[in-house]
Amino acid sequence: MPISFGHSVMIIAVVAVCTYFTRAAAFVLFGGKREVPSSVKYLGKVLPPAIIAILVIYCLKGVNPTVFPYGLAEIISVICVAVLHIWKRNNLLSIGLGTVIYMFFVQVVF
Amino acid sequence: MKKTLKYAFIQTIPVLFGYLFMGLAFGILFEKAGYNFIWAFFVSLTCYAGSMQFVLITLLTGGASAIHSAFMTLMINFRHMFYGLSLIERFKKTGKSKFYLIHALTDETYSLHCLVKPKEGMSDKKLMLYISVLDHIYWITGCVMGALIGQIIPFDTTGIDFAMTALFVVIFVEQWKESKQHLPAIIGGLCAIISLLVFGADNFLPPALVATVLMLLFYRANMEKQS
Numbered sequence: 001m002p003i004s005f006g007h008s009v010m011i012i013a014v015v016a017v018c019t020y021f022t023r024a025a026a027f028v029l030f031g032g033k034r035e036v037p038s039s040v041k042y043l044g045k046v047l048p049p050a051i052i053a054i055l056v057i058y059c060l061k062g063v064n065p066t067v068f069p070y071g072l073a074e075i076i077s078v079i080c081v082a083v084l085h086i087w088k089r090n091n092l093l094s095i096g097l098g099t100v101i102y103m104f105f106v107q108v109v110f
Numbered sequence: 111m112k113k114t115l116k117y118a119f120i121q122t123i124p125v126l127f128g129y130l131f132m133g134l135a136f137g138i139l140f141e142k143a144g145y146n147f148i149w150a151f152f153v154s155l156t157c158y159a160g161s162m163q164f165v166l167i168t169l170l171t172g173g174a175s176a177i178h179s180a181f182m183t184l185m186i187n188f189r190h191m192f193y194g195l196s197l198i199e200r201f202k203k204t205g206k207s208k209f210y211l212i213h214a215l216t217d218e219t220y221s222l223h224c225l226v227k228p229k230e231g232m233s234d235k236k237l238m239l240y241i242s243v244l245d246h247i248y249w250i251t252g253c254v255m256g257a258l259i260g261q262i263i264p265f266d267t268t269g270i271d272f273a274m275t276a277l278f279v280v281i282f283v284e285q286w287k288e289s290k291q292h293l294p295a296i297i298g299g300l301c302a303i304i305s306l307l308v309f310g311a312d313n314f315l316p317p318a319l320v321a322t323v324l325m326l327l328f329y330r331a332n333m334e335k336q337s
Contacts, residue, residue, distance in 0.1 A: 001144040003173040008145070011169050011179050016156040018183035019190075023215045026194025027201060027208070036198065042330055043323065044195035048224055049285045050298030050322050051192060054315070055217060056282055057302035059275035061311040077272060081279045086287075091225075091280055095124045098276040103269035 073105035114232045118240035121226045122248070125218045128274035129248035130255075136163050137256015143167050147257035154253035158246060160216065162186050163253075188316050192323075193220045204235045214242035216249075218274065221281050291333055297325045 001008060030036045036044075060078070063071035081098035088094070137150050140163075145153075157163055165186060169179050193215055194201075200223070201208050222241050228234045286295060298318075305318035 002171045007173060008149075008170055010176060011174055012153055012157065012166065014176050014179040015159075015162060015166050015169070015183045018180050019157055019159050019162060019187050020213055022184060022187040022190040023194065024212045025191045027198060027212060030195070031198055031202065039327065039330070040195060042334070043192070043326060044198070046291075046294040046326050046333065047192050047323070048196050049282075049289060049295040050301075050326060051189065051319075052221070052224075052278060052282050052285060053295045053298035054189075054302040054318050054322065055221075056275070056278045057299060057306060057318075058315060059278055061306055061314065073269075074272075074275075078275065078279055081276045082283055085280050085283045091121070092123060094280050094283075095273055095276040098279070099127070099270060099273045102272035102276075106269040107266055 069110040073102060073110055077102035077105065111236070114228075114236050115240050117229065117232070118226075118237055118244060121222060122241055122244045124273050124277045124280075125222065125245050126248045127270060128218065128277065129245065130252040131270045132160055132274070133249050133252015133254075134256035136167075137253045137258070139164070139167055139256075140253070141257040143171050145170070145257070147254045150253040150257035151250060154250040155246075158214065158216065158249060159187060160218075160249075185316055189217075189319055190215060190220075192319070197223060200234060200238070204238065207235060207239055211238055211242055214246050216245065218277065219245045221277065225281055225284060291336060293329060293333060294326060297329070298322050301325065 030040060056078075060071070060074055063074050065071045077098055080101050081094050084097060085091075085094040133154065136154075137147070140150050140153070141147075153163060153166065157166065162183060165182055169182065174182075194212070197215075197220075201211060204211060219242055222245070223238055226237065226241065228237045282295065286292060289295075301321040302314065302318045305314040305321060308314070309317055
């Protein structure tokens with residue numbers, strides 16, 4: 001351990017409590033008998049698709065398009081997943097085959 | 111019950127691969143930092159956060175203060191504050207299970223809650239609970255195994271974590287097909303890309319979220335008129 005037992009436990013506890021806080025915040029503020037404001041209801045409806053789009057970019061944040069292989073493995077694999085899913089609409093097939101394609105690219109091709 | 115559990119398990123398979131691999135990676139790094147599998151078990155049980163647990167390793171090795179640890183956690187997990195909004199109504203009917211469902215609300219579990227709806231005769235509460243517990247078990251297993259076996263893995267698993275990216279892409283396509291309005295997804299994607307270019311990979315998430323929320327509020331009248 002790089003630091004003391006007590007210090008380690010303290011940091012882990014702070015991270016655990018703060019993580020729970022962020023996950024509970026929406027329920028504490030709007031979960032009781034209080035009426036959810038219309039602007040919050042609106043955000044609850046339009047935010048999920050926006051957040052998913054952000055998370056897709058988040059997954060790809062490590063890609064560097066300026067150096068070889070220019071994020072080609074990621075771009076091709078993401079397109080494969082999307083096309084497969086539009087075509088067959090089978091969650092496991094799109095994710096499974098997409099992942100195999102990506103693993104092939106990073107292990108064998110590039 | 112068995113039918114719901116089986117259904118929940120099948121839906122969580124992509125997360126199974128993603129979590130086992132990410133957990134393994136975390137466990138190996140955590141062990142290297144000087145924390146054994148018992149620590150890995152308790153961290154994955156109590157913190158239960160993917161990217162945040164990796165940052166936790168740097169907090170520990172750097173001997174961070176309580177305030178610094180709190181700030182980092184609030185910033186990195188800021189997005190979770192919004193996840194609850196779309197689940198308030200569904201969680202209301204879950205009684206005391208709500209406290210655990212909230213604890214287990216990771217990116218992936220949230221995504222599955224959005225994607226997977228109960229089939230006829232299934233309890234929504236049980237389905238969400240099974241999905242949450244299964245995902246949590248995968249994560250704990252991955253983290254503990256990583257700390258235990260280290261680098262002794264029989265085949266090359268490089269790239270298997272792409273399952274997580276693929277999961278988000280699939281959800282993106284699903285939501286795109288289902289909703290008539292594509293502006294929210296476009297706004298989110300553009301804000302993320304611009305923020306990534308401006309703030310870099312480590313810091314882009316909070317500004318991207320703030321910009322997205324502001325823009326969605328700005329276009330509110332426009333979008334409510336259309337729907």
